[in-house]
Amino acid sequence: MRVLVIEDEKRIANFIERGLKEEAYVVDVASNGVDGLFQATNVTYDLIVLDLMLPDLNGIDICREVRRAKVNTPILILTARDSVQDKVRGLDSGADDYLTKPFSFDEFLARVRALLRKNRAVKTTTLRIGDIELDQLTRKVKRGDTEIHLANKEYALLEYLMLHANQVVTRTMISEHVWHEDFDSLTNIFDVYIHRLRKKLNEGFDDQLIQSVRGVGYVLQG
Amino acid sequence: MFNSIRFKISVLFTAVLGLILLVYSSYLYFNLSTFVYYEVDKNLTAKIEAFEAIIEEYATYLEPDSETAPDSLARVIELIANPKKEFFQAPKIKELDQKWTFKIHELALKRDFIVVYYPAGDIAIKSNNIIDDDILAQMQKSFTATPHERLFIQDVISGELKLRIISKPFDRFGRVQYILQLATSMDDVLFRIKRRFALIFISIPIALIVMSILAWFYVVMILQPISTITKAAAAITHKDMSKRVTQTLADPEIKALADAFNNMIERLERSFQYIQDFSYDVAHELRTPLAIIRGEAEVALRRDRSAEEYKKALETCLDETGTMLKMVEDLLLLTKLESQPHAISFEDLDLNAFLEEFYEQVKIIAKNKSMIVSLTVPKRSKKIHANKLHLRRLFFNLVDNAIKFTPAKGKIDIIAEYENKHVRISITDNGIGIAQEDIPKLMKRFFHRESPELATEAGHGLGLSLVHYIAKVHQGKIEVRSVKGKGSTFSVILPVVG
Known part of the structure; x- marks a missing residue:
């Protein structure tokens, strides 16, 4: 989940960024309105956190501009x-x-979660695909009755795949929403994480939940 | 009710009217009675002169010379006093009798009492209508008191009868032959005067009652706008100060009151708005450091961390607490400067010594940003009347701003020069400058210069407000000149003592 924080007060942006990162979000910070508006309209985000009192542009105007740009x-x-x-x-x-x-x-985190599931059909904090269960609050993942311990990035990757289950998730999508975009999507870092995730999920199971789509990306089959 | 203006004014009106009526009626009474007496006397004089004239005529006819005078005159008198009793056949006498009879009717002499005395005091004759002995006695008494050589008028009372007596000597052949005395009853006249005044005095209370009722309603009417104002005042609360008194048709005095009232509400509304804005600003400005402290602490507590991370979080919290504390202190100082400037103590400061001491401190701060600071002071130092602490604060804030808004390795010049009875101390930097439209807003509370590149350098927005108020309590002022991108000059103009 990729979040843009538009906030000019450095210290506030700072703790929001740290707090969100610890919750496995990908966070970009823009410290003024112009940069914020540019990023909001040119990068695909899952959520924008916007301060209203900015030194250059008014937050309200940014909001309007973002909506006008059909974002x-x-x-x-x-x-x-x-x-x-x-x-x-x-x-x-x-x-x-x-x-x-x-x-x-x-409360801030709860509102972030609520806004993120706004366009989702199932509005619970627990995601279920097949026999995999992911709790967004406790960030615990279970397959059947077995609890699986995941690192931050692995969790973010699985959450993203589960939210887009039965769809092909491209490497670009992953790079944009799970990693910072400055990661080169051609590197094999995704493969490394997918490999680890598969290993953890499949321990003691036969079927392959995450399948590769050659040259495009991955798909999580429900 | 008894304390109300309505009551008081009604009572006052009524009392004043009552007094006026009383004084006026009394005056009228005395005036009228004087006039009536004058009329009565005129009448009496006319009567006695007519009486005298007729005697003269009879006497001239009957007594051409002085020798026979007394006897025949006695006859005449008798004849006159009791006409028709005796009858003279002579045609001239007949004519005189008719004339006298006519006169008696014309002058209404029948009801008057007539007595003719010899100069010695004996009664020569008296009219038949004097039956009452007391009347005669009173008339004789009056005669005794009368100076016999001239006309005399006197009031006497006989029983219930009030008499006005006129006495006149009758001269013939060079000496007083008789004294004529005529008394008329005043009862009729007095009764008429009394009745007139009884009517006037009865009408006074009626006038007063009518007056008090009219006054009551009149006062209610003129006080009507005041009750409108009262209603408007009652409708005004600190939540809604938009109400005003609209009294367009009121009297000038009430209109002035309504205007004064409206102006007061206007001022109050402005003060309230100011306080509201101020509280809002303060709350708003305190929110940011509070948000940082809260957020920082919450994020830190979400999981177990290394000692280093906790330390960092605590440092941030401490920093923000410092910011808030500074803001609160500045606010308190600002309030003090604004509301009780007389509580600030002043002393005579040597200007050059003060600036040089300040300059030494500034150099240290500027060094950290590799800035060059220069100070130019006049050759001859003068004294200024100032609070050293506050004045140092003023200059520090200005220099601090200059440092903040000037990129590293910039230059700051502090120049003091005299202008008449003032000293101008200018602090010039070659920093980012200020947009022209922002200059008038600089001294306002919580005005932040919106420079994205230096946003983090901005203070809490009270620095220049403090500068403004400190200059004000020193009877000085601040002038700002700036060119965006080139730098700014802040000039402090202070009066010099000598």
Whole structure:
């Protein structure tokens, strides 16, 4: 899951970035409106966290511009303004949710999760494909009754594959949503992680859940 | 009710009217009675002169010379006093009798009492209508008190009868022959005066009652706008200050009150708005460091970490606490400068010594950013009346800004020069400058210069507000000149003592 944080206050951006990364999100930070708008409209994100008070561009304007560019990524506004009027203006400009500073980080994460499952058919925090079960809250993965311990990246990779089950997930998609885009998608790093993931998931099982589609990517069959 | 303006004004109106009516009626009464007496006296004089004239005529006819005068005159008098009792056949006498009879009617003499005395005091004759002895006695008493050589008028009372008596000597052949006395009853006249005034005095309370009722309603009417104002005032709360008194048809005085009231509400509304904005700004500005502290702590606590990571989180929290503390302190100082400038103590400072001391401190700070700071002071130092601590704060804030908004290896010049009775201390940098439209907003609270490249350098937005207010309590001012991209000059203009 790739998140863009547009926030000019370095220290706030800093702890949000760290906190999200620890939850296996891929995080980009833009410290001003112009960069933020550019990234939001040119990179595919799963979520945008937007501060309203930016030194150059107004957060509301960014929100409008993003929507005008037909980008439907959920937007979570993060601001010190807490009047009803401000909230209405923020939400009406195309944002999906509004959180005032100072905020509880747990609540922030819960809202991030809620926004991420917005376009999903099943709105639970537990994903199930075949006999694999992934709990997004505890980040525990089970196959049958066996708990499987995954590293951060392995978890993010599996979560992404499960969210796109029965679809071909391209290497580009993986590079954009699970890794930072600056990773060269041609390197074999994905193969390494896919290999490890397969190994962990298949321990004691016969069938191959993650299949390669030659020259394109991978598919998780339910 | 008894304390209300309505009541007080009604009572006042009524009392004033009552007093005026009373004074006026009294005046009228005395004036009228004087006039009536004057009329009565005029009448009496006319009567006695007519009486005298007729005697003269009879006497002239009957007594051409002085020798026979007294006797015949006595007859005349008798004849006059009791006409028709005796009858003279002579045609001239007949004519005189008719004339006298006519006069008696014309002057209404029948009801008056007439007595003629000899100068010695004996009664020569008296009219028949004097039956009451007391009346005669009173008239005689008046005669005794009368100076016999001229006309005299006197009031006497006989029983229930009030009499006004006129006495006049009758001269003939060079000496007083008789004293004529005529008394008329005043009862009629007095009764008429009394009745008139009884009517006036009865009408006074009626006028007063009508007046008090009218005054009541009149006062209610003129006080009507005040109750409108009262209603408007009652409708105003700190939540809704938009209400105003709309009294377009009111009297000028009430209109002035309504205007003053509206102006007061206007000022209050502005103050409230200011306080509201201020609290909002403060809350808003405190939120960012709070968000950092909270977020940093929460993220740190989400899992077990190395000591190094905890240390970093705590350092961030401490830093932010410092920021907040500084902001709160500055806010308190700002409030003090604004609300109680008289509480600040001043002393005479040597300008050059102050600037040189300040310059030494600034050099150390500037060194960290490899900046060059220069100071130019006038040859002859003058004194300024200042609070050293606050003034140092003012200059420090300006220099701090200059350092913040000037890239490394920049140059800052501090120049002091005299201008008449003032000193201008300019701090010039060659930094990023300020957009023209931002200059007027600089001194406002929480105005942050929106420079993306230096966003992190921006302070808490109170520095220049403090500068502004410190200059103000020193009777000085701040001037800003700036060219975007080239640098800024902040000038502090302070009065010099001597």
